[in-house]
Amino acid sequence: MPLIRPFAALRPAPGRAAEIIAPPYDVLNTGEARVLAQDKPWSFLHISKPEIDLPEGTDPYAPEVYAKAAQNLAEMIAAGVLQRDDKPCYYVYRLIMGDRTQTGLVASASVAAYDSNRIRRHEFTRPDKEDDRVRQIDALNAQTGPVLLAYPDAPAVDAILAEVSAGVPEADAVAESGVRHTLWVVRDVQIIAELTGYFEALPALYIADGHHRSAAASRIAASRRTGDAEADHEYFLAVMFPYHQMRILDYNRLIRDLQGLGEAEFLERVAGCFDIEASVGQVHPARPGEFGLYLGGRWLRLTIHGALIPQDPVGRLDVSLLHDHLIEPILGIADARRDKRIDFVGGIRGLGELERRVDGGEMALAFSLCPTRMEDLMAVADAGEVMPPKSTWFEPKLADGMISHVIV
Structure with a gap:
């Protein structure tokens, strides 16, 4: 055939x-x-x-x-x-x-x-x-x-x-x-x-x-x-x-609460795996391993420590890095498919949608991500692996x- x-x-x-x-x-x-x-x-x-x-x-x-x-x-x-x-x-x-x-x-x-x-x-x-x-x-x-x-x-x-x-x-x-x-x-x-x-x-x-x-x-x-x-x-x-x-396009994340943490304690724990830098405006990550964090009315730029990036095609995806080193261990969300504390917003909506939902009190914080590359999608498929939920928005x-x- x-x-x-x-x-x-x-x-x-x-x-x-x-x-x-x-x-x-x-x-x-x-x-x-x-x-x-x-x-x-x-x-x-x-x-x-x-x-x-x-x-x-x-x-x-x-x-x-x-x-x-x-x-x-x-x-x-x-x-x-x-x-x-x-x-x-x-x-x-x-x-x-x-x-x-x-x-x-x-x-x-x-x-x-x-x-x-x-x-x-x-x-x-x-x-x-x-x-x-x-x-x-x-x-x-x-x-x-x-x-x-x-x-x-x-x-x-x-x-x-x-x-x-x-x-x-x-x-x-x-x-x-x-x-x-x-x-x-x-x-x-x-x-x-x-x-x-x-x-x-x-x-x-x-x-x-x-x-x-x-x-x-x-x-x-x-x-x-x-x-x-x-x-x-x-x-x-x-x-x-x-x-x-x-x-x-980017597929961004919104989280409903800080899992009982104060803002300072949360950022202190984030700093264990990410470099944190203040930003004067919205953070549109320009390269893999870089993330935007919107919290308390301000944007921060997060960059994951290079030693934490694995070689396997799924683990090195930005959606995996953010989940494995922040969303699950710090915010306690293990199953992103079913946990009601997390929501996803396609990049077509813009980062203003993230700000609106956090500033309105519906969500506590938001993450902007670098879009997944087609080459990474193909590498995952070639390896017979499965991407994390909400990895791509075409x-x-x-x-x-x-x-x-x-x-x-």
């Missing part, structure tokens, strides 16, 4: 993308989705968050929610708002956010490659979130949420994507976030064959975002397996970008509704 292959996508009809595309289903809650989809009958939120079309208070995991998603998808297809290509193609997807551009390939990726770890992961998944995606895919007979993948250096692939995207796009829309989403269709069989071959020569692909979607696709494939390795359910929807174009994000993969 090839690592990737073309597929006949279900996508917006010409000129309809702006009416359809929506934020990923997992970055907004039901209330936010309801507001965003108001007066937008073709918003993909009616498929990705279908509880917005049911009475308020409906359990988003209830059977009628998935049934509503299937009904809404069928109505959009019947109305001609979504159309399916008549033959398998590849697609070039470009994201533009401010002065940043990334251009990638949309394909169906092999479940077998995922199961054998050629498509590599770096996160644990939660069973409840996996179950939700399995039920959604089963109800729709389609994968509507793409998995975000990174590929290692492949200049020949980059060149083809640049050439294709020099032409006129078949979809071009600006989302509410201001991110521009553009799509080109690759129908040329020779170019398709070249791309397939170039990807087949790569040692691995890396999941950046979408661990629950890929895990759900694997479960769907296992449940539907008939022995036909070419069946659509043996592949999942993926958008692959060159790793060097991908942008990870921007810009793919849109739901720009492209879907039918699996019947």
Whole structure:
């Protein structure tokens, strides 16, 4: 089975993308989705968050929610708002956010490659979130949420994507976030064959975002397996970008209290592992091993003692260093996934959000971190290890509704 292959996508009809595309289903809650989809009958939120079309208070995991998603998808297809290509193609997807551009390939990726770890992961998944995606895919007979993948250096692939995207796009829309989403269709069989071959020569692909979607696709494939390795359910929807174009933002931490310590005693204990320096303004860490601490209305710069940085790919991550030498031993938070005393804020919100929540008394202190590097993510995945929770925040994000993969 090839690592990737073309597929006949279900996508917006010409000129309809702006009416359809929506934020990923997992970055907004039901209330936010309801507001965003108001007066937008073709918003993909009616498929990705279908509880917005049911009475308020409906359990988003209830059977009628998935049934509503299937009904809404069928109505959009019947109305001609979504159309399916008549033959398998590849697609070039470009994201533009401010002065940043990334251009990638949309394909169906092999479940077998995922199961054998050629498509590599770096996160644990939660069973409840996996179950939700399995039920959604089963109800729709389609994968509507793409998995975000990174590929290692492949200049020949980059060149083809640049050439294709020099032409006129078949979809071009600006989302509410201001991110521009553009799509080109690759129908040329020779170019398709070249791309397939170039990807087949790569040692691995890396999941950046979408661990629950890929895990759900694997479960769907296992449940539907008939022995036909070419069946659509043996592949999942993926958008692959060159790793060097991908942008990870900082993923910052807020802590509710000082674990009974006074401010002076807390800082004295921090000084056992970190150099502490006063800052005249916000601390945006510029290099690994450096952290910002907002406490008592002021910013401090923390730099971990070099001797404490291990060589292993997980232990040397900034999120690990902060947790292992401060958050757990000093603040008593051992399980960052479940402890209610810690919260996480993506860097897209800015450091002002940290100040606001500390100054307002909701939280006692905050930490700003240097963004995780793509090279570190790939090293963790190559080692077969798992990153700590809330290690990466990717921007810009793919849109739901720009492209879907039918699996019947």
